[in-house]
Amino acid sequence: MESDGIKRSEEQRLKGKVAIITGGARGIGAATVKLFASNGAYVVVADVLDELGVNLANSIGGRYIHCDVSKEADLESAVKLALAWKGRLDIIFNNAGTSGADGSITNVNMNEVNKIIAVNLFGVVHGIKHAARAMIEGERGGSIICSSSSAAIMGGLASHAYTMSKGAIQSLIKSAACELGQHGIRVNCISPHGVPTEMLISGYRRFLGDIEAEEISKISAKSCSLLSGRGGTTQDVAAAALFLATDEAGFITGHNLVIDGGFTEASTNMIHMYQDTKLVK
Numbered sequence: 001m002e003s004d005g006i007k008r009s010e011e012q013r014l015k016g017k018v019a020i021i022t023g024g025a026r027g028i029g030a031a032t033v034k035l036f037a038s039n040g041a042y043v044v045v046a047d048v049l050d051e052l053g054v055n056l057a058n059s060i061g062g063r064y065i066h067c068d069v070s071k072e073a074d075l076e077s078a079v080k081l082a083l084a085w086k087g088r089l090d091i092i093f094n095n096a097g098t099s100g101a102d103g104s105i106t107n108v109n110m111n112e113v114n115k116i117i118a119v120n121l122f123g124v125v126h127g128i129k130h131a132a133r134a135m136i137e138g139e140r141g142g143s144i145i146c147s148s149s150s151a152a153i154m155g156g157l158a159s160h161a162y163t164m165s166k167g168a169i170q171s172l173i174k175s176a177a178c179e180l181g182q183h184g185i186r187v188n189c190i191s192p193h194g195v196p197t198e199m200l201i202s203g204y205r206r207f208l209g210d211i212e213a214e215e216i217s218k219i220s221a222k223s224c225s226l227l228s229g230r231g232g233t234t235q236d237v238a239a240a241a242l243f244l245a246t247d248e249a250g251f252i253t254g255h256n257l258v259i260d261g262g263f264t265e266a267s268t269n270m271i272h273m274y275q276d277t278k279l280v281k
């Protein structure tokens with residue numbers, strides 16, 4: 001712990017870099033804010049949860065801005081704050097997201113769909129647009145990381161609206177990586193799965209009633225990964241975002257990094273095939 005109260009890792013993998021993290025006030029975003037700061041980054045926390053966001057930003061010597069990612073002007077202001085504070089922008093993690101619009105496609109409520117698309121997809125477009133402008137102007141390249149989801153890889157994991165919003169991000173990072181590579185700007189996304197945050201917990205509660213958060217973590221650990229008893233954590237996702245933010249990932253762009261303990265890679269329905277059986281003579 002340094003005299004300014006910020007806990008720093010010895011490696012300092014983002015020393016001197018300036019990062020914006022949307023949806024940074026809690027959950028995966030908050031874990032990433034702490035990890036980036038402990039690795040030497042100057043972090044702007046951008047969220048709509050002002051009290052949580054201010055407290056977190058103060059605790060890491062960062063900055064907070066009220067930023068509703070569905071509003072383009074708010075994202076533009078977040079980028080301006082980073083530039084006014086440190087004169088550069090190296091990283092943006094477009095992490096803010098929301099869920100809902102559950103139910104049958106035959107009854108889907110288009111107002112709810114529009115709200116989810118406005119945050120999950122247009123929020124990411126706003127982030128890429130304004131961060132890329134600043135990065136191109138800065139001529140130092142940059143790393144843009146967007147939050148997709150396991151729900152974009154296989155059906156049946158989230159509402160139709162959430163699924164399509166996250167699917168579109170996987171396409172968008174490819175076209176953006178294609179255009180921005182000439183400026184040394186890498187554009188990637190990450191796809192977490194089953195991490196017990198407020199979003200996941202409220203999702204479970206919509207179907208299972210007032211179930212304890214601890215119980216949800218247990219269900220998640222049991223059913224959401226190939227790694228027996230091991231569910232995903234906010235730290236797992238933050239570690240992946242950190243990797244993509246660093247120069248260690250300097251040759252990785254247009255990529256979807258899946259953080260799901262192998263869940264979307266294989267079905268365990270036929271796992272008995274892998275048990276050795278005695279040969280009957």
Ligand SMILES: NC(=O)c1ccc[n+]([C@@H]2O[C@H](COP(=O)([O-])OP(=O)(O)OC[C@H]3O[C@@H](n4cnc5c(N)ncnc54)[C@H](O)[C@@H]3O)[C@@H](O)[C@H]2O)c1
Nearest residue numbers: 023026027028068069096097147149192194195197198199
């Ligand atoms: N938890 C999981 O298992 C999981 C799986 C796949 C993808 N994700 C994605 O990870 C990201 C983070 O989610 P989380 O699990 O930490 O959930 P969370 O609900 O704890 O965090 C979401 C954050 O986004 C913020 N946010 C919501 N709407 C916003 C808006 N309009 N403008 C600015 N900020 C806004 C919230 O205030 C909150 O701080 C989301 O994009 C989510 O879709 C999560």
